[in-house]
Amino acid sequence: MAPGLLKIYMRSNIRWHIPIFLAPAVIVYTVVMIFPLFNTLRLALYSRIDQERVYVGLQNFQTLFGEGVWSEQFWNALANNLWFFIIHMLVQNPIGIALAAILSHPRLRFAAFYRSAIFIPTILSFVIVGFAWKLILSPIWGVAPSILDAVGLKSWFAPWLGKESYALTTLALISVWQFVGIPMMLIYAALLSIPEEVLEAAEIDGITGFSSFWRIKLPLILPSIGIISILTFVGNFNAFDLIYAAQGALAGPNYSTDILGTYLYRTFFGFQLQLGDPHMGAAIASAMFAIILIGVCIYLFGIQTRLRRYQY
Amino acid sequence: MIQKSLLAALVGVALTTSTAWAEDATLIIESWRNDDLALWQEKIIPAFEAQHPNIKVKFTPSAPTEYNAALNAKLEAGSAGDLITCRPFDASLALFEAGHLSDLDDMESMGNFSDVAKSAWQTDDGSASFCVPMASVIHGFIYNKDAFNELGIEVPATEAEFFAALDKIKEDGNYLPMAMGTNDQWEAATMGYNNIGPNYWKGEEGRLALISGKQKLTDEGWTAPYATLAKWGDYLGDGYEAQTYPDSQNLFTLGRAAIYPAGSWEISGFNTQADFEMGAFKPPVQNAGDTCYISDHTDIGIGMNAASENPEAAKAFLTWAAGPDFASIFGNALPGFFPLSEKPVDLEDPLAKEFVSWRGECESTIRSTYQILSRGTPNLENDTWGASVAAIKGTSSPEELGKKLQEGLDSWYKP
Numbered sequence: 001m002a003p004g005l006l007k008i009y010m011r012s013n014i015r016w017h018i019p020i021f022l023a024p025a026v027i028v029y030t031v032v033m034i035f036p037l038f039n040t041l042r043l044a045l046y047s048r049i050d051q052e053r054v055y056v057g058l059q060n061f062q063t064l065f066g067e068g069v070w071s072e073q074f075w076n077a078l079a080n081n082l083w084f085f086i087i088h089m090l091v092q093n094p095i096g097i098a099l100a101a102i103l104s105h106p107r108l109r110f111a112a113f114y115r116s117a118i119f120i121p122t123i124l125s126f127v128i129v130g131f132a133w134k135l136i137l138s139p140i141w142g143v144a145p146s147i148l149d150a151v152g153l154k155s156w157f158a159p160w161l162g163k164e165s166y167a168l169t170t171l172a173l174i175s176v177w178q179f180v181g182i183p184m185m186l187i188y189a190a191l192l193s194i195p196e197e198v199l200e201a202a203e204i205d206g207i208t209g210f211s212s213f214w215r216i217k218l219p220l221i222l223p224s225i226g227i228i229s230i231l232t233f234v235g236n237f238n239a240f241d242l243i244y245a246a247q248g249a250l251a252g253p254n255y256s257t258d259i260l261g262t263y264l265y266r267t268f269f270g271f272q273l274q275l276g277d278p279h280m281g282a283a284i285a286s287a288m289f290a291i292i293l294i295g296v297c298i299y300l301f302g303i304q305t306r307l308r309r310y311q312y
Numbered sequence: 313m314i315q316k317s318l319l320a321a322l323v324g325v326a327l328t329t330s331t332a333w334a335e336d337a338t339l340i341i342e343s344w345r346n347d348d349l350a351l352w353q354e355k356i357i358p359a360f361e362a363q364h365p366n367i368k369v370k371f372t373p374s375a376p377t378e379y380n381a382a383l384n385a386k387l388e389a390g391s392a393g394d395l396i397t398c399r400p401f402d403a404s405l406a407l408f409e410a411g412h413l414s415d416l417d418d419m420e421s422m423g424n425f426s427d428v429a430k431s432a433w434q435t436d437d438g439s440a441s442f443c444v445p446m447a448s449v450i451h452g453f454i455y456n457k458d459a460f461n462e463l464g465i466e467v468p469a470t471e472a473e474f475f476a477a478l479d480k481i482k483e484d485g486n487y488l489p490m491a492m493g494t495n496d497q498w499e500a501a502t503m504g505y506n507n508i509g510p511n512y513w514k515g516e517e518g519r520l521a522l523i524s525g526k527q528k529l530t531d532e533g534w535t536a537p538y539a540t541l542a543k544w545g546d547y548l549g550d551g552y553e554a555q556t557y558p559d560s561q562n563l564f565t566l567g568r569a570a571i572y573p574a575g576s577w578e579i580s581g582f583n584t585q586a587d588f589e590m591g592a593f594k595p596p597v598q599n600a601g602d603t604c605y606i607s608d609h610t611d612i613g614i615g616m617n618a619a620s621e622n623p624e625a626a627k628a629f630l631t632w633a634a635g636p637d638f639a640s641i642f643g644n645a646l647p648g649f650f651p652l653s654e655k656p657v658d659l660e661d662p663l664a665k666e667f668v669s670w671r672g673e674c675e676s677t678i679r680s681t682y683q684i685l686s687r688g689t690p691n692l693e694n695d696t697w698g699a700s701v702a703a704i705k706g707t708s709s710p711e712e713l714g715k716k717l718q719e720g721l722d723s724w725y726k727p
Contacts, residue, residue: 051409068723069690139551140559162495162553164707248377252497253553254698254707269381272498273686273693275406276384 037289043282060283074284076255077263078291080168084259085236087172088179093228095176096183097221101213103184104191115188119181126178130245133174137161161246164256171257175242179235183228190224191217223307230299237292240265260288337625338368340393342386344379345612347581351645359641360632367625387412387617394620395629398443398613400432401682408435408442414616415440419627421634428676429652432610436684443613444634447642447649450576450667451507451607457589459487459570467593471540474596478547481570489547491569493555500700501693503573504544506679508595509537510605515677523684525727529718530711538703538710545704553705561585576667577611579648583661592666594674608676610652688724695720 047056063070099118103111121129137144139159148157160170194217202208202216240261243251249271251258266274268281341352352371360369372393374382380403386392387407396413398404407413416422417440422430425445433443460467460477463484468474481489494500513519513533521527527534549555549563564572565585572578574592582590597604614633616626632638639651640658647664651657659665681693699713708716 069720134556137554138556138559139554140549140563145551157551159551159554162493162551162555248496250497250694250697252495252698253701265381270384270403271694272377272380272691273402273682274689274691275403276381 040282041286041289043279044286047279048277060280061287064280064283064287070280073255073258073263074287077258077260080257081237081239081259083168084172084175084239085233087169088176088232088236089229091173092176092180093183093225093232096180096228097187097225099180099184100187100191101217103188115184118184121178122181124178126241127245129174129178130242134161134246137170162253164253167247167253168257171243171246174246175239178242182231186224186228187221190221194220219308220310223304223309226299226304226307230296233295233299234292237288237295260284260291264288336366336368337622338370339395339622339625339629341369341371341395341397341614342379342383342393343371343373343397344376344399345397346373346375348646349373355641355645356638359637360629363632364625364628367622367628369629383407387619390619392617392619394617394622394626396443396615396617397446398433398615400610400613400678402684402687404433404443404613404615405435408440408615412618413442414618414620414623415442416444416615416630417441419444419631419634421631424634424653424655426652426654429610429654431683432678433613433615443615444630445610445652446612446614446633447646448608448652449611449649450670451503451609452574452576452592452594452667452670453507454564454572454574454578454582454590454592454663456487456564456567456570456586457591458567459588460591462486463570467591468596469593470600471596471598475543478571482547488549488563488569490544490571490573491560491563492544492548492573493552493557493560494701494704495554495556495559497697497701499557499560499573500541500704501697502679503575504541504704505537505696505700506607506609506681507573507575508540509534509680510607510675510677511595511597511602512536513680514603515605515675519677519680519683522680523727528714529721530714535710535714538699538713541700541703542706542710545706548704576648576650576664579661579663579667580646583647583663590663592663594670604670604674605677606670606674607679608650608671609678609682612649685721685725690720690723692717692721 044060045055045057046053047060048054064074065071099114102108103115105111108114136142137160139145139157139162145154145157148154158166160166198220199212199216202212207215237260239259243257243259243262244265247257247262249262249266251262251266264281264284267277267284270276349371357369357371361367370393380399383392383396384407387410392412396407398407398413404413408415422441422444427438429445429448430441431438433445434441455467459465459481463480465477465480466473468477478489481487492499492503510518513522513527518527518533522529522534529535545552549569555563560569560572561578561581562585563569565582567586567588594604594606614630616623616630620626634653636653636655636657639653639655642649643651643657643664644660647659647661648667650659650664650668659668681696686693695717699708699717702708703710703713
């Protein structure tokens with residue numbers, strides 16, 4: 001750069017290096033995330049009438065939330081999705097925390113083996129997990145009925161994936177089995193980062209064993225638990241793969257396993273004789289986006305700011 | 313100088329390769345029949361390429377349940393193949409109306425087909441045809457002949473005989489009476505409701521009356537099949553609620569079940585899988601001597617992508633596909649998919665012959681929900697899946713199901 005130019009550059013107040021360094025990330029993010037997102041929101045405001053794309057304002061959302069079959073299926077999918085999330089919060093995360101607490105126990109042998117074994121399902125593809133569990137639970141070829149038979153509990157077996165009342169819970173538990181490794185790993189890392197001195201000081205004060213977990217460790221890992229909850233929330237409300245792999249796009253039996261993801265897929269791309277409707281599909285996608293946005297905001301402003309952090 | 317001649321050589325190479333490419337058109341066929349991959353690669357394509365040495369054909373199927381979605385996305389993006397295997401009725405009609413499929417009325421060989429055969433791929437007023445009809449499938453029941461002989465059961469012709477046979481098989485206990493599950497839902501509607509239904513709603517008569525609004529889904533003819541399906545539940549295997557379509561196929565071909573509610577498309581798969589003798593019987597009628605109706609459903613056509621880069625080659629393929637050579641290869645290589653051309657094709661497979669012989673004895677119709685009635689939301693076909701499952705499980709009465717379906721249909725369809 002010529003000395004004169006440099007001088008001009010130095011004199012101007014705009015610090016050009018900031019936009020220049022930000023540009024690559026901003027451009028890539030805009031092209032692959034921001035633009036598609038806003039285009040989806042825009043698409044939701046249109047409809048196709050006689051091969052013409054027509055602006056219809058919020059009519060698609062009106063249909064989705066309040067009209068006949070559309071809204072019936074939407075609220076059904078939302079309720080199922082909520083149940084899917086509740087199971088994860090009540091089963092996956094407590095088990096993950098408990099496993100992490102056990103694994104971080106200094107006298108546990110083979111901890112590395114258990115850790116890997118529990119984490120491995122997480123890296124498997126949804127298709128494999130869905131198919132494997134479908135086979136395990138199959139009333140015809142599955143091992144589940146024969147195992148139950150061996151311990152004399154054959155009468156407990158039911159074709160869980162085929163019953164309306166059990167199918168969603170069964171799938172949620174399969175998903176828990178697959179992903180329990182993630183909260184376990186995150187909490188495990190948080191537990192390891194608690195300094196020995198804190199625990200020793202507590203021990204001197206007479207806090208040991210279980211009460212050391214409840215009164216010392218748990219408050220210290222609360223921020224990690226918050227992160228896990230929000231990850232679970234986002235993951236569950238975006239879920240699709242497992243249900244699709246195990247039950248198909250119609251999320252049977254009788255839509256009892258239909259969640260927002262499968263509803264979106266069926267609407268957007270169409271299914272069997274049902275033709276795809278990109279505009280209603282975009283409306284569902286926008287609704288999903290809003291739900292996740294609201295959930296994350298409640299967490300960020302309502303919960304995270306109130307969490308106490310400790311420095312050690 | 314050297315550079316110049318090198319450049320000339322490069323240009324020359326580029327030119328020759330590009331002209332060679334223009335002559336050797338490559339056609340890509342989109343299809344949902346991934347089961348037929350071997351047949352296309354080993355029989356149909358070589359037969360066509362032998363007659364048209366400068367056209368290469370590639371068959372690129374996708375999974376049946378994903379086909380429509382994948383195809384629509386590909387067509388929108390302009391990356392779809394030259395030839396499109398057509399689903400019957402609205403899915404293809406929508407593609408034609410969106411300008412993705414070419415009008416084929418000027419093709420002379422379309423004259424080889426009857427109006428009924430073409431109806432699945434025409435505009436509602438019949439003014440334009442956009443797919444060459446390839447095949448239809450016929451519904452019925454396939455049975456294990458060994459099992460029937462062992463138990464001394466005659467092939468049932470009436471409903472009473474049908475349930476008597478099921479009772480006998482159940483009593484004996486060696487075989488599962490009937491192999492069907494409700495997990496995938498569509499079998500209950502396709503192999504259940506639309507298999508036995510035409511005998512109740514009198515085939516085309518009832519189907520057309522439903523479209524014109526003269527009959528309702530709450531009428532006796534449309535709810536009675538659900539009442540019959542409700543009786544099926546007792547004869548299906550333990551845990552049939554979670555039994556999938558491949559489970560049912562395997563149960564039957566392993567010889568564990570005696571009767572399989574079928575579509576004729578199963579024939580080729582069953583021939584290779586089952587090592588016992590199979591027979592077929594048509595949906596039983598209520599009283600001996602009643603006119604029988606069968607579902608002879610136009611199922612596959614093939615059309616041309618309007619955006620194809622090789623329209624001439626694609627037309628050549630379609631002309632060939634409408635002719636007798638293709639019909640005879642297709643009909644015999646895929647027993648169970650019956651060619652629709654007016655000239656009858658000699659079939660060799662005994663099971664396929666049995667199925668196709670019903671065309672002479674009974675009145676043919678197509679599946680009740682496919683034409684026009686599945687255009688809106690809620691989708692009548694998808695709803696019928698759910699309703700048939702509910703009927704078999706016994707969670708709703710036939711009258712409730714009929715009422716629910718009719719309400720769904722009324723919400724968007726005015727005859």
